[in-house]
Amino acid sequence: MTEIDKIKLGSWWRRNRDNATSMFAATPAMLFLSLLYLLPMVLLLSQSFEGSSLQHYRKALTDGLYVQVLLDTLMIAAYVCIACFVIGYPVAYFLSIAPGVWSTIGMIFVLLPFWTSILVRTYGWMVILGRNGIINRTLLHTGIIDTPLALMNNITGVVIGMVHVLLPYMIFPLYAVMRRMDKGLAMAAEGLGASGWQVFTKIYFPLTLPGVLAGVTLVYVLAIGFFITPALLGGGKVPMIAVLIEQQVHTFLNWGFASALSLVLLTATLAVYAVLRRVLRGNMQWT
């Protein structure tokens, strides 16, 4: 290397030192994720094509039983998503307008369950919803019903449990958008003679739409891959796709088929996620 080359290299280094350092800072995480995240996913993909190439996919997408599980999963996720939105929207609004103390107290009611283990919460629901649970005991005792209601080991129980787990994921993005909103806009509309309903439908709701979309998508994406709640509150009678995948691996040791099902689930999830990114144009408001 000549002196001039050295000087050139030196000035290149001075110009690009910050960027080089930045790129270097990304390497540990990227190496780690490539080896332990991207690689296994690629292996999974190749696994799903084992044997006579597409046999597992044919089974997953044409066998009535498995198609039904897939459709049920998408439908349960939709129920959960709608319930979370209807329940969560007013709550997020309350949290965004309530005076300091009440907002904090409300936030604690949302955060404490959010941070508590899903297993603990699911167990709590079993205590409440079970055949001998609190609700059935109370209703039987007061004579409102004669036979215990089936609140668990069916879709009802699974939806209740999942709404409980996923509600905060709806409330947080909505709250973030509502907090930042310029209250003057609604007041201006009101001052110009709009009715309360008009202010809500024409001004307030459209302005919260990014939060709504983020919340709905987040909840839907998490719901279709859910395992713990359907496994415990469904009592084996509500086969969602994640439970089915676990069964295929642990009970039937059917690797190829489990991989194909996983890829079907992954595709559905990524499709929903892609729609979110398109709609929000990469502007994840809730973060």
Add this chain to the structure above:
Amino acid sequence: MDITATTVPRVRRIHRGLFLRNLLYVWCAVVFLFLMAPLIVVFPISLSSSEYLQFPPPGWSLRWFEAYITDSTWIDATWRSIKIGIWTTLLSMFMGTALSFSQVRGRYKGKSIINQISLLPLVVPMIVYSISVYGLFGYFKLIGMWQVIVLGHTVHAIPFVVIIVSAALRTFDITQEQAAMSLGASRATALWQITLPQIRPSLVSAAFLAFISSFDELVVAMFLGGSNMTLPKKMFDNIVNEIDPTIAAVSVIQILLVSLILIIVSKLGAGATPSQ
């Protein structure tokens, strides 16, 4: 000007406003009760003297707390989960914070792809990721070692750290760091003594989130753990097999711990929620 023509609709509107407001308060009260209910009910069950899930409990005792503390499988599972959680926190904080600096400060090709890759584990369902690493570690005969659970959990903790820490770095005034360096501090000193202390609240939140995400995680641990059970796996088995209310005692301990940690985190700095 006829005064009633304007006041009557206004009064009606205020009345309706009050009605809607009260409806909102009632609605929120019901939802908060719904959110807290499953946490509250485990308290009486944990103090029950009955072997079965019975409500209201026929008598009171501390036997399920005793059962938890004296059963070595429960205690082993607890320590294993704590150990896994701490390692996951350390690894994900190191890699995630470095990646956040890279994302916020750097300008290079492929940055947005790196960003996408680092956030992807949030989107991919746990069950899908679990069976994919199960395949990888199974091939190398590593199933059953707690270290591989740490690796799996770290993949999922990195996005949390990246989101929280890079949000903090974006609002951090970089001139402070430059001022320190122009006064003679090395880059490392400036980073360590100026930048990191200022984003400490976010670092605390990120570490908390990383730890909890590992400590509560069931699916990855179920696949990779083999017979070495983590606490969530032990709890899952206990619930599925309806063994006894020890699970209620464990739940109560966890709820109290989470409350305590939430208080500590909020004291150490704001930003414990994804929205603040």
